[in-house]
Amino acid sequence: MSDTPKHNGKAAPAQVTYANMLFYGCWSGLGxxxxxxxxxxxxxxxxHVPLEKVPLLWSQPVGTYLxxxxxxxxxxWTVLIGKGDFLxxxxxxxxxxxxxxCYIPLIPAFLKRGEKGFALMALAEIIVLLVAASGIVGGGAH
Structure with a gap:
């Protein structure tokens, strides 16, 4: 007999939650x-940038466009959220x-199942992604 755990072929509740959030979130974003x-x-x-100027500006280097x-x-860009081209x-x-x-609800789900390591990894993933998106490390186009 093998020591590997047997699976019943069903996804764990946390996986279903993640998948459902991802599905509806992606369709919402596209909508x-x-x-x-x-x-x-x-x-x-x-x-913000008049439509007739866009072809001229898009042909320029990004610094010139900005x-x-x-x-x-x-x-x-958030200060321009009310403009059609930034909305x-x-x-x-x-x-x-x-x-x-999608990672946020995983943390309590992992904690409920006593999987503190997975909860910590999910929290770490959230923190890393938020820091990367913030631009405070200066590694991106921010």
């Missing part, structure tokens, strides 16, 4: 991106943050 894109291209929300478009870097970042942020959001 938000579609709606905010429509708001942008129809002109319902005024863009300077001529008066676009803040890093998380500075669509909400969907992108949701998609990018889904791993963090």
């Amino acid at each position: 938000i991106m579609a709606v905010t894109y429509i708001l942008y291209v129809t002109g319902i929300l005024t863009p 300077e001529l478009g008066k676009v803040p870097h890093g998380w500075g 669509n970042f909400l969907g992108i942020v949701l998609l990018a943050g889904m791993t963090i959001l």
Whole structure:
């Protein structure tokens, strides 16, 4: 006989929670991106960078685009969230943050099952991703 644990073929409740959150979160992010894109291209929300300037600015190096478009870097875009061309970042942020959001309910689930090591790893993963997204370590485009 083998010493490996037997599986009944069913996913653990924590796995189901993670998968469900990821499924609905990703579809929500894509939906938000579609709606905010429509708001942008129809002109319902005024863009920060006028639509007619976008082709000219996109052909420039990113530094020139940021300077001529008066676009803040890093998380500075949040002050422009009411503009049509920056509102669509909400969907992108949701998609990018889904791993963090999905790890949160894993911590109490692991603790409930007495798996403190896994709970600690999930917490560490959340902290690492939040620090990376913050830009405070200076390793990204922030």
